[in-house]
Amino acid sequence: MPSKRYKAAWARIGNSSGFRVENGFFKDNPQFAGARGEVQVINSDTLLVRLQPIELEQEKDELLLSLFLDFLMDNALRNPDELEVYTEAMAAEDDELIAGVVIDS
Structure with missing residues (x-):
């Protein structure tokens, strides 16, 4: 099955900066709502995001x-x-x- 892509956009979140992901991502993947994780920069235009789903x-x-x-x-x-x-x-x-x-x- 091909992987689905979701739009993301930079946003100011409180006193921090972040990326907002379209709501469809969380509808399709409810296990990631409220999850924590990390972002790794692969190269100048590629990020790897690892999320630990909430049990x-x-x-x-x-x-x-x-x-x-x-x-x-x-x-x-x-x-x-x-x-x-x-x-x-x-x-x-x-x-x-x-x-x-x-x-x-």
Whole structure:
């Protein structure tokens, strides 16, 4: 199958410069949305771009965490009287509960 080409254009992005790639690239390759990578200059008119796609499971976890945090924020804004100050006593109790717990990486 022949490789598909996408248009790119130089753009100012915040305080940096970058290249914008047409949206069709991300529609055809959703695994690269939000990816990080590097650019290598091959010669005066050729670049090699390597992107590390975001793992689908990582993306799913990030989405769930984001939705949970949105829920918490919405609940806090709707019910400010239910908020409780996290005290040093609470922190000490939490530290006692997790003392000696080892997490496998």
